[in-house]
Amino acid sequence: MTVLECRSVVRELGEVRTRAVDDVSFSVDQGEFVALTGYSGSGKSTLLYLLSALDRPTSGETWFASRCTSSLVDDERALLRREHFGFVFQFHFLLPEFSVLENVVVPLRHRGVELADANARALDVLGALGIAELAARRPHQLSGGQQQRVSVARAIAGKPTIVFADEPTGNLDSTAAEATMSIFEELVRQGLTMVMVTHEPLFAQRAHREIHLRDGKIVSIR
Template identity: 50%
Template sequence: MQFWDVSMDKPIIQTVDLVKRYQVGEVVTKAVNGVSIEVYKGEFVAIDGKSGSGKSTLLHLLSLLDRPTSGQVLVNGDDTAHYSRPRRVDIRLNRFGYVFQDYALIPELTALENVMLPYFMDTGCLHDCLHIGEGLLERVGLKNRLHNRPAQLSGGEQQRVSIARALVNKPEVFFADEPTANLDSDTSETIISIIEELHQQGITVLMVTHEPQFAQRAERIITMSDGRVV
C-alpha cells in the first residue's frame, strides 16, 4: 500500500544542514554536523564510517526517532519539524521499519510476540497477527523459534527477529543499524540477502555498516567522519 504521493524526482527522505549536538557536563559533541543528503524511493543506500562518526545518530534523525538540534528532515518533500508526536509515531509505525543496533527486543515477550507488537499497536487486531508474525519469522528462518524469548535466542536469531518486526507493517523505508554486527559470516550473509530481497521488492533501504564488503552491496555509499559526510 502506498501512503504518500511519492514521485521519483522528489527524495523520499532529505536532510538540509542537519545538526545534532549532545552536551554531557562541559563536553559538547556534534554527533551530526551539517549533513545534507537525499535518498530516493527504491534506493539501497549504505552509511559507513568509523565508530563514533555519527552513523546511528544520523539514522535516528532520518527515521524520526530523534529530533535535530538544527536543520531539517524532509519526508517526501515535507519538512517534519512541525509534525506532532502522534504524527511522527504514525509514520514510524506504518511507513518506516527500524532494526536497532542492539536489536531492542522486549525481553519478556517471545519472538512471535515481539514481531506482532507493532501490528497489534497499529490495528488492535490479534487474530491475523499470529498468522502474519509466523509468516515473517519463517521468512527469516526462525519457524522453530516462535516461542523463544530473546534470552533464549542467539545474537543472529535476535537480529532476525528484529528484522521480522521491522517488516510487520509493510514499511516503505527500511532502516537497519549495523544489522550484521557481531554475527558470523554465514549469518551475516543471510541477513544481507534478506535486505537485498527487500530492496528488489521496491523498499527503500538505508543500512548502517562499517563492513566494506556489505556496504558495497548497496547502490550508493554515504561515508561519515566526525559527524560530516565525506
C-alpha cells in the same frame, strides 16, 4: 522519486555542543539501499536517528515524502515512525518474556491490526525469513543470528516504506551476518528502501550508494 531527505542538517549534542552531524544534505530515492559508513564517532548513528525521526536537528530540516519531519512534535513523529518505518539495531531489543511470534505481533497490535490478522501476518513473515518453526520459542532460546532474524521480522511485519538499521550485523558471526545481509538485499529487490549504518566495507559495497562521514560531515558519496 525522493522518499527521504536532509537539508543542511546540524545536530549539536552534550554540554560542549559537539556537532555530531555538521551541515549534512542528501536525499534517498524510493527503493534505494544506502549505506552510512565512517569511523566510530563520525556521526552515523546520530544521522540515522535524525533521518528516521527518532531525533530532531538543531538546525536544518529532515523530510519524509512530502512531510517535514523535523517540524513535527514528538507524538506526530512517533505516529509517522510506527506507520512508515521499521528499525533494526545492533542489539535485538526483543521482549524476553514474550515468544518469537508475540514479539512480531505486539507492534502490529500497536498499529491497530486485529489479533487474528496480526498472528497470520507475523507467521507469514517468520516463514518468509525461514524461522516459522521458532515461533513458540523465547528470545533466549535462539542463537544471535536467529534473534536478529526475529528483529528483522518485527521491523518488516508492518510493511514499512523504509527500514533503518544501525550496525545490524555488528554483533553477529560471519555466517549470521551474511544471512542478515542477504535478507536485506532480498527486501530491497522487493521494493523496500533501506538505510544501513555499517562498519563492514564489503557490506557497504553491496548497497546502491555509500555515504561516508567524518567528524559529522559527508566526505564522499559513491
